[in-house]
Amino acid sequence: MTNSTTRVNDRKRAVTGARWAAGLVLALAAWSAQAQSEQPLLALDVQGKIGKTTDAAHKTYRLTEAQLLALPVHSITTSTTWTPRSTFTGPLLADILKTVGAYGSQVEIHTLDDYTYTIPVSDCDRYGVVVAYSMNGRRLKISDFGPLFLIYPRDAFPDELTGASGDSKFVWQIKALIVK
Secondary structure, three states: OOHHHHHHHHHHHHHHHHHHHHHHHHHHHHHHHHHHHOOOOOOEEEEEOEOOOOEHHHOEEEEOHHHHHHOOOEEEEEOOOOOOOEEEEEOEHHHHHHHOOEOOOEEEEEEOOOOEEEEEOHHHHHHOOEEEOEEOOEEOOHHHOOOOEEEOOHHHOHHHHOOHHHHOOOOEOEEEEEEO
16 A cells, blocks of 8 residues: 555544544433433323323323423422422322323323332322422432322321332322223
8 A cells, every 4th residue: 555545544544433433422412411401201191091182093192291281280298208208299190180081990000110000090089199290399300200200198198108008109200191
């Protein structure tokens, strides 16, 4: 190879390496920004025994962030097994069920990590259950129970909502509900 051919090949390698490094830097910056904010998409899909849908083909009502934030805001100040006494804020589960025209007697809750738990709809009236999107005025992140955390007033009903059976009702990282 001649010196000019060697220089051209070296230059191509340098340009390719620089592009690869720039791409890596951009990808790491984007990942870092997302990881730091951990602000998940605030949305909730509801299916099952519902009278209204936003996606008729999938028989689903998708509540967007704007819709969830537009629902009346309620707070429960309570402790949980995983948190000190805190104020949890969001819409009532009853308001979400009313929005979608739910007519079932149970709600199956699905989470980001594929956990599923079923509660009776009657818990809405008995406890005023909140689907919280914030704790102590800060939006919930995935790393701290977000984007949505089902909250009961545990401190007001310690005999009913303490222990394993009570703890199981506090479902976090909620992504979907199925009304049964």
